Amino acid sequence: MDFNLSEDHQMLADSLRRYLTDNYDIETRNAQVYAEPWHSPETWAGLAEIGIVGAFISEEQGGFGGSAEDVSVIFEEIGRGLCAEPLLGALMGVRLLAGLGRDDLVEAMVAGTARTALAVYEPNVACDLSHLEAKARQDGDDWRLSGRKSAIYGAPGADHLLVAARTEVGIGLFLVNSPELISATMVDGGGVSDLVMDELKAECLSSDCRSELEDALDMGRIALCAEAVGAMAHLIDLTQDYLGQRQQFGRPIASFQALQHRLVDMLVELEQCRSITIAAVAGFGAKDQARNVSMAKNLIGRMGRKISEEAVQMHGGIGMTWEYPGAHYAKRLVMIDHQLGDHNDHVLRLIELGDASQGEAA
């Protein structure tokens, strides 16, 4: 057993943390993410320069990473720094494109000159691809898409949209360039879009790539779990500091047992969330991938909400203000549960996967 980061991963984490500390304080962040274009092209270029997108795929695919551990190391820092740049769509997109052999787009993404978002879910679909309704039909050399995609994170301003739709042979993936989107600001920052498709012209990347899609989504879920762990750790630090500074009745409120105990419970849950994320990372690509990922996404969803509610409560009125950095972490933690299937969706997925009994203990 060895739970330490490798030297390379530690360096990757350090350089990303340094970049965010130097360039992405909370005021800068908030100025960028709550208004159009909901992110900063400069920050995006900066992240690309450190090689973040390249770390999402392997050397053979044109990157220099690609393991679940690479992804989790990056997203933990993204969470700690509350970075709202649209990295999740890039992560899933670059992996899909690399797997489907679109080296031209992959190269542009790694260089930071192109950006993708992944349009999978629909208003009536939360987690399970079996329920997708959007349809694709072949029309000569082109394909036409019909249906509606919703909650496409990071879609505003994306150069390419990867759209999943039902074909005659399975679930295919289609490329739409510069689509017309209905976009909005998310409560936790960043932009989100809906796409209404009525015979929308698209390029077919694959007419059946369901398993590749499931893999990309699972990797996205691991990224969200790691992001949550980073955000939780920071929010708990903020809470611990606040309890130590804030005076009431002539002493720091950290001296009150009622608050100490709640803080300790938050810490215990953070360790648990870190552990279950490690399990998902270690299990990616293995037999129990779906199971491990859903376990992690469920626990992260439940505990993200708990930790964010506790942090706001223990900060009192301050925790309710826009000015307070922790408030934005709290929002992000709750909203992570809404992305790529929430804790209820994932507990159902686990039950459907069957054999819910504990795997062997070793």
Added chain:
Amino acid sequence: MDLEFTSEERAFREEVRAFLKDNLPEELSEKVAAGKELSKEDLLRWQAILHERGWLAATWPEEYGGPGWSAVERHIFAEECALHSAPRLVPFGLNMLGPVLLKFGTEEQRREILPRILDGSDWWCQGYSEPGAGSDLASLKTRAVRDGDHYVVNGQKTWTTLGQHANKIFCLVRTSTEGKPQEGISFLLVDLDTPGVEMRPIRLIEGGHEVNEVFFTDARVPAANLVGEENQGWTIAKYLLTHERTNIAGTGFSIKDMERFHRLAGQITRDSRKIADNPIYAARAAEIEIELEALRITNLRMLANAKGGAAGGIESSMLKLKGTQVRQAIQDLYRSALGPQAAPMADELSENELTVPVEAARAAPAYFNNRKLSIFGGSNEIQRNIVAKELYRR
């Protein structure tokens, strides 16, 4: 990052498994699996089997009859024992007094006492808690007054687990009322045959007899039975509380209990549907299992840390907190899954009268009994205090 055990550790697990398969008597594991009470003979029988293999005193150095295991090996051993429904090892001599003597005792005390723990000649129990001093041990009142070569002990101890089987007790006693309350405490070994010592049973919430109270009335105890220096008892007590506890999360028990729940859920039908097919139970079970899986890994992370010498007391506090929460959640799930059939006090029914599997019959008593998990060994509130104190230590 590597979650795998080393090949040596995996081989060790296989060795433990093979040993348990060949040497754990079926009568004993069946009793444990069914949640039945084990007799003193049962417990000593298992202890003798382990002693013969040299595996009884997991934490002791080889020189004194321990197996010389690493923290990871101790963890693997404890987990496998739980998974195979081996009888519990009563910890008072093996994991409490033993380590205390190894650190604070005289060589003479070690040579005399440790072998008698191993071969079962002595059954030790613990005299820490008092009616007015549970987690707050500093306020304990049982007095030991020096009189020549003896201490004269007066007072009362309580929550003495399995004291009914014991012939010896180690106690924290007050030897001084000067200075801070924790400064006048000593660690004293008492023979339960000593005139003036009396043990009385306490009946517990579910009806069982597991704990006792012990009364001392002018009991004369040889001064040579003092461990460490007079008034050093607080240091010893603290050492015991932070002494490395590789099994404190109890993941083996929880994994086993969860297995039992799944077996039950596949057998019992309510409203013409198996419990296993009831979405509410399925979801509750899955969410508890997720926390258990996270705990299993948290435990391994902390073990890996301990190996590198970075262990702290707060890690065992955190493991105790979450470990007991998970175990209690499983007990609660198991009990509630039985519905109205959980109600009988199982000991009053003969096995052929039961309408549920025998192993399920003790679900409600076990649930009530296990409310103790978050109370004993330093209540969970005390564990939170320990962690919080560390967080704000400057």
